[in-house]
Amino acid sequence: MEVLEKMISEDEDVLLPGFRFHSTDQELVGFYLRRKVEKKLFSIDIIKHVDIYKHDPWDLPSMISQKYRNSIRLNRVTGSGFWKATGIDKPIYSVGAFHNCIGLKKSLVYYRGVQGKAVKPIG
Structure with a gap:
């Protein structure tokens, strides 16, 4: 657990163990794709x-x-x-x-x- 916490603190662009991307169509279009069109980047590249x-x-x-x-x-x-x-x-x-x-x-x-x-x- 200590090793994982150290990795996370060193690099925020890490997906955590068990991470699962399961968004709805509304979330994909209304949030993620809208931010992409508006050129608002995330700290991690999920999509x-x-x-x-x-x-x-x-x-x-x-x-x-x-x-x-x-x-x-x-x-x-x-x-x-x-x-x-x-x-x-x-x-x-x-x-x-x-x-x-x-x-x-x-x-x-x-x-x-x-x-x-x-x-x-x-x-």
């Missing part, structure tokens, strides 16, 4: 920025690129396949009196191969 569109599911995590030069659409192609959005976006509402929509949750499915000849994974 890493990872562009999942660049990686096969088994190779997560790497940087984001656009599908076309002057487009806001993202390139979701990886080395072995591509990510495809499925269903409708689920709104995320703020907690409080107004319940404003603060974000959208998108579901993605990974397909192996090239578009048109891709295989949807089982499960």
